[in-house]
Amino acid sequence: MMNFKYPVESLAIRRDVGMGDLLMLTPTLRAIQEQGLAEFIDVYCAEPLRPLFKRNSRVRCVGSSRNWRRLTQPYSATVDLNGVVERHPNATTRDRVSLFAEALGVQLETTHTEYTVSRGELLQASEFLRGLPGPVIALAPTASDPRRSWDPNQVMRFITMATERGYSVVPIHHLDLGWYKDSPRCRPLLGRDLRLVAAVLCRVNCVVSVDTGIYHLSVAASGRIGPPLVLPFGATDAAVVTAPYNGIVPMYHVVPNGECMFFPCASTGGGDCQAPTRYSCHLHRAEDVLEAVMTALRRST
Numbered sequence: 001m002m003n004f005k006y007p008v009e010s011l012a013i014r015r016d017v018g019m020g021d022l023l024m025l026t027p028t029l030r031a032i033q034e035q036g037l038a039e040f041i042d043v044y045c046a047e048p049l050r051p052l053f054k055r056n057s058r059v060r061c062v063g064s065s066r067n068w069r070r071l072t073q074p075y076s077a078t079v080d081l082n083g084v085v086e087r088h089p090n091a092t093t094r095d096r097v098s099l100f101a102e103a104l105g106v107q108l109e110t111t112h113t114e115y116t117v118s119r120g121e122l123l124q125a126s127e128f129l130r131g132l133p134g135p136v137i138a139l140a141p142t143a144s145d146p147r148r149s150w151d152p153n154q155v156m157r158f159i160t161m162a163t164e165r166g167y168s169v170v171p172i173h174h175l176d177l178g179w180y181k182d183s184p185r186c187r188p189l190l191g192r193d194l195r196l197v198a199a200v201l202c203r204v205n206c207v208v209s210v211d212t213g214i215y216h217l218s219v220a221a222s223g224r225i226g227p228p229l230v231l232p233f234g235a236t237d238a239a240v241v242t243a244p245y246n247g248i249v250p251m252y253h254v255v256p257n258g259e260c261m262f263f264p265c266a267s268t269g270g271g272d273c274q275a276p277t278r279y280s281c282h283l284h285r286a287e288d289v290l291e292a293v294m295t296a297l298r299r300s301t
Contacts, residue, residue, distance in 0.1 A: 002105050008076035011038040013104075015081040016046050016065045019213025022053075023220045024096045024244070025081070026114040029058040031106045042075070044068050048174075051194045052217075055116035079104060095243035111244040115220035117199050125199035132168040132187055135205035135297060138227075140172045140214035147234055148211040151282040152179065158208075158286035159186055165290070170204060172197060172214055206230065206293050206300075211241060219245050228296035232284040249296050251284065 011032070015022055022045055032038050043053055044063040053062045068080070085091055085099040097111045129136060139159070141150040156179070159169045163185040171180045171188045180188040189200060194217075201207060201218040208230045209215035215229050230249045231238060238250035 002077075002079065002103075004077040006037040006105070008038050010040040010042070010073075010075045010077075012042045012044065012071065012073070012075045012078045013081060014044040014065055014068045014079070017049075019049055019052065020216035020241075021085075021096055021100075022049055023113045023115060023213070023216045025100045026056065026058070026220065027097050027108050027111050027244070028101045028104050028106050029056070030110075030114060031101065031108050032104070033058045035106070037106065038077075042073065048194070052115065054195065055118060056114060057116075058114070092237065093240060095240055097244045112223075113216065113220040113244065115198060115217065117195075117202055117221050121195055121199040122202060124196055125203045128189070128196065128200060129170070129187075129203055132170075133166070133185065134168065136168045136170060136203075137162060137293060138170045138172055138189075138201055138204040138207045138209075138214075138218070140207070140209040140212055142173060143210050143212035146282075149282060150210055150232055150284055154282075154284060154286045154289075158289055161286055161290050162293070167293075170200065172200075202226065206297055208232070208289060208293060210234070228300045230289060230292045230296055232289055234282065247300075249292055251289065251292055 013025070015025060029041055032041060040060045041058060042061050042063060043059050044065045044067065045052075047064050047066070050062045050064070053059045071078070081100065081103060084103050085096050088094070088099055091099070097113070098108070101108045139155070141155045143149050159171070162169050163183065168185040168187070171186070171190070173180070173188070173190050176191045177188070180186070180190065182188065189197060197214075198217050198221040201214070202222045204227055206227050207215060207218045209218070211231065211233055215231060218226060218229060226247070228247055228249065230251065231242070232251045238248070242248045242250065
């Protein structure tokens, strides 16, 4: 897909959607800079995701992907990554860190993702969490794809059970959802600035997340040693999407074919699930996820 040769003076890269995808692009950005392949890198992405690169030293500036087709800045090379990894013949068997590196013709020495949290942001996170008795669990139960979301009834049972056991829970969502209620041990982080979310993920004791950008942000923000991650997965192959990471506790809920509400897959009649259809994210039991959290916390101490 590349129509240029390194080194170049300036490189513009476009990737519209996916918090996790943009974070999994950062190892390639680091390699391009460290190997002297481009003097300047600009990234164009969806407007709400621009804060991901606010303190990234590998990127000169971050533009809105809406401006991609009418770039006013002259670049030595441009690469549009929209749809590239999705169309790759090995898209379901290789992680996107390696696929992005291949698309940009870069050899990676390390695959760890990057996101820089400032001291001020960490202080802001500590202030947000003040008064919550620990251990504190960050919870991201929904994804844009309903096949990767957890059933709301089980989510509320999990919160109730966790708080009754002495944990505190911070539900995270980009919308203000009315069914999350504040309590002495439940403090929703809804519709907040992405930078604050990242800082809070560095300050909690455990992260529970379905296959959505939150767990990628947790890994990148907290570095290689961060809170343990419990991932209730469904239509996703955990071995693929978590390949660049350590300390992951993936979970699958096994059900007979036909019992999953998305079997056959609602969008394409069964053609695009990355995991066998006997796995269903929405059917995870609150008890099982809480047990995984308790195990992960014991291992981390």
